[in-house]
Amino acid sequence: MNHRMKKLFGGIVLCVFVSACANQSRQQSLYEALGQYEGINNITHQLILNIAKDERVKHRYKGVNMSKFKKGMSDYVCAVVEGPCTYGGDNMKLVHAGYNYTNTEFNAIVDDLILAMEQCGIPVPTQNRLLAKLAPTYKDVVYH
């Protein structure tokens, strides 16, 4: 690498770091980006509509009190994204224990959630930030 190339490369690296930091401080909280509790509740509502049409998972919700599920889900997401909510339900492992939910079903729900976010007009960066918060629950949800 010659001197000029090194300078150019250094410049690019510096740019990336400076803009990354600037991006961090300017970044809206995820709770705000999702449209606060109302926005989260709209996504949950759309998610339930999608699940109800999804042959892969809809049978799992037979007999489930959907208004209770909706509040629980919205409160959970609100708490996970550090919004001003307290999630009063059981932890994810306990909620899903004994049902032997599968990898296919988990993917189906994520599919339905992404579609719900698209339908609610949530921008891609915000979608990704929420998915990053929810993805680690996988180990608590499937095959228990």
Add this chain to the structure above:
Amino acid sequence: MHGKNTPVILVMALVFALQATVAAAVTETDLASDSKIKRSRLLATGGATSIEGAAGGGIVPMAVISGYGAQEEQSAVAFASHVDTGDYQLDVIGGSWSWRNRLELSIAQQKLSHDSLTAALSLPTDSISQRIVAAKVRVAGDLIYTTMPQISIAVQHKKNLDFLVPGAVGAKKDSGTDLNITATKLILGGFFNRNLLLNANLRYTNANQTGLVGFGGDKNTSKEWLPEISAGVLLNRHWLVGSEYRQKPNNLSFIKEDDWHTAFVGWFPNKRIALVAAYVDLGEVATFKNQTGWYLSLQVSF
């Protein structure tokens, strides 16, 4: 030269024809239909098909299992790829079947056209074909849902079907088996809140130009571990941009072999189709220097 563009035009025509038959908002359409969705992994997580038939990018395989089958499902893909670097053209067709996001079995038929080399050396043939049969197993992790990357081990058995020219330039064998150990991770929001794809493969090989110029040579016959890496960013669910690097062996004293680079754009309009276009830099290939050009690959999933 005119005839060489025909495969590209055919692939493009096929893509537009297919796109017209498949609605863009596939998930909404799928949910509205009465039939159960049979392939549940998320869009783009099956990757495209690399030139050796394995799920991956263009020249570097990934640890992902082909298609969109989750752990209770199966899937299949068919693909066609074309590379043109001016002095060489490579055409590949093939397919794979995957089971429970665990096992991937693939087959690929490669045909390298080398008109320039034939003219320069007055060779009796103008192409070399190779068949690759491969198996990949996911041994640990999940691309998205575990902290650990998805890790796969694969074997690729390659049989050179036109060994005359490879044998004449010093290649020792007409067949060989590559071993791949691959790790792939999708970091959600990992690059300015866009999803970041990181991939590394270690290949144990003695294949010259992937095996198209045979296996082993006068300089070196034994296999060696060579690194291959790729990285990309998903701009949204449908568009992946990235780059690949593949280190190559250098077994023949008569013809030098360079490392390969690509810069690619992948388009995943739905779970049926993936289209990849890339700029490739293959360096010196069998006496012809600066082999740069274009790569186009179409994958259809079932």
